[in-house]
Amino acid sequence: MGPSQVFSVLHRVGLLSPLRTASLCHAAAGCNSALQRGQSAQWTASRGRSYGTDSALSHHVGELTDRESRVLDRLYEGLVSGQRACLAESITLVETQHPRKKELAQILLQRVLAYRRQQEELNGGKPVAFRVGLSGPPGAGKSSFIEVFGKMLTGSGHKVSVLAVDPSSCTTGGSLMGDKTRMTELSRDMRAFIRPSPTSGTLGGVTRTTNEAIVLCEGAGYDIVLVETVGVGQSEFAVADMVDMFVLLIPPAGGDELQGIKRGIIEMADLVVVTKADGELLVPARRIQAEYTSALKLLRKKSKTWNPKVVRLSSRTGEGVPELWAKMCEFRDAMLCSGELQARRRSQQKVWMWNLIQQSVLRHFQEHPAVRDGLPALEDRVTRGDISPGLAADLLLRAFSSAK
Numbered sequence: 001m002g003p004s005q006v007f008s009v010l011h012r013v014g015l016l017s018p019l020r021t022a023s024l025c026h027a028a029a030g031c032n033s034a035l036q037r038g039q040s041a042q043w044t045a046s047r048g049r050s051y052g053t054d055s056a057l058s059h060h061v062g063e064l065t066d067r068e069s070r071v072l073d074r075l076y077e078g079l080v081s082g083q084r085a086c087l088a089e090s091i092t093l094v095e096t097q098h099p100r101k102k103e104l105a106q107i108l109l110q111r112v113l114a115y116r117r118q119q120e121e122l123n124g125g126k127p128v129a130f131r132v133g134l135s136g137p138p139g140a141g142k143s144s145f146i147e148v149f150g151k152m153l154t155g156s157g158h159k160v161s162v163l164a165v166d167p168s169s170c171t172t173g174g175s176l177m178g179d180k181t182r183m184t185e186l187s188r189d190m191r192a193f194i195r196p197s198p199t200s201g202t203l204g205g206v207t208r209t210t211n212e213a214i215v216l217c218e219g220a221g222y223d224i225v226l227v228e229t230v231g232v233g234q235s236e237f238a239v240a241d242m243v244d245m246f247v248l249l250i251p252p253a254g255g256d257e258l259q260g261i262k263r264g265i266i267e268m269a270d271l272v273v274v275t276k277a278d279g280e281l282l283v284p285a286r287r288i289q290a291e292y293t294s295a296l297k298l299l300r301k302k303s304k305t306w307n308p309k310v311v312r313l314s315s316r317t318g319e320g321v322p323e324l325w326a327k328m329c330e331f332r333d334a335m336l337c338s339g340e341l342q343a344r345r346r347s348q349q350k351v352w353m354w355n356l357i358q359q360s361v362l363r364h365f366q367e368h369p370a371v372r373d374g375l376p377a378l379e380d381r382v383t384r385g386d387i388s389p390g391l392a393a394d395l396l397l398r399a400f401s402s403a404k
């Protein structure tokens with residue numbers, strides 16, 4: 001579906017009334033001009049004095065009550081001053097399904113975005129945080145690694161947040177990652193913030209809130225954001241699309257355990273880490289490292305600036321962890337210097353916007369009464385070979401766009 005079709009559908013389903021379109025454009029314009037003027041991003045409690053972005057968004061969401069203003073003030077102030085409780089509460093706000101709270105979350109996010117832009121300007125236009133995606137099959141050693149790696153980083157003055165995208169929580173309500181206590185030491189570290197995946201919602205919903213949680217963590221001063229996912233379903237592709245660097249963790253086991261690693265995801269990796277390289281696993285770890293090093297040479301290059309590398313480490317002994325961090329810094333510096341990191345972020349923003357539009361439009365299409373009425377019979381005729389899929393799709397789209 002092209003942009004013009006999507007917009008016409010958005011108008012049809014009432015997602016984007018002309019008023020709302022104007023209001024959204026206004027919000028974006030207000031945001032830019034406020035930033036260009038370098039205005040303070042401070043939230044102001046007095047409603048009559050709010051700045052461009054706020055007033056445009058307030059128009060969009062309607063008048064804030066005193067209570068809502070106070071809640072947003074408290075969250076924003078607490079968040080930018082680094083209070084973990086306010087960060088946690090803000091993430092809960094972006095995860096909500098409640099329509100009004102969703103709107104409030106957007107106001108808060110817009111404000112934090114403006115604040116982050118200011119921080120970036122002060123940082124010479126460079127991003128204020130480094131976003132790293134970590135993926136690997138269950139049992140690859142992700143949590144053991146994050147524990148050791150996170151502690152090393154906080155010990156050298158960084159603030160680290162860990163966000164999880166758990167695809168199993170979306171389908172089963174259970175969790176591949178969250179049930180046991182993970183990263184016990186890091187979770188007690190005052191310079192670390194660990195947020196498990198929401199326990200319900202679609203993968204699309206969870207990834208949207210993870211994207212927004214990244215912004216909130218950066219606003220709260222976390223300069224390293226680790227986004228962890230288990231290598232199942234599409235979650236790892238989604239995570240690769242929201243980070244600066246994508247790291248694949250692989251255990252030193254052959255055969256079946258590595259079968260689950262999709263070729264496509266190896267192509268996404270900027271770095272492959274062979275874990276558990278200690279004791280009797282050291283020899284297989286070396287072998288896997290050599291195998292992946294050769295395999296990577298045959299794959300299509302993802303970046304002009306960086307050739308993916310394969311390293312090995314042990315979270316148990318700590319060997320290889322500082323060297324891994326050195327490689328990550330080398331990647332970040334090279335990508336920043338060439339401008340590729342900034343370009344990657346820009347294109348990710350656009351990709352996410354279109355992903356969200358497509359999900360939303362599709363949901364409206366599927367829930368529309370005219371589509372719901374016609375769908376079972378048409379699906380049946382398509383599967384019987386009575387009519388072509390193309391004709392069935394055309395009929396449903398026509399029913400959708402001509403329904404009052």
Ligand SMILES: Nc1nc2c(ncn2[C@@H]2O[C@H](COP(=O)(O)OP(=O)(O)OP(=O)(O)O)[C@@H](O)[C@H]2O)c(=O)[nH]1
Nearest residue numbers: 138139140141142143144145177276278314315316
């Ligand atoms: N020998 C050795 N074992 C390790 C190392 N890191 C993790 N393990 C073991 O590998 C198993 C899985 O480790 P986890 O860190 O829980 O792996 P995970 O990828 O987080 O797994 P999930 O929590 O299931 O997603 C545990 O039994 C760990 O003790 C290591 O560096 N060396």
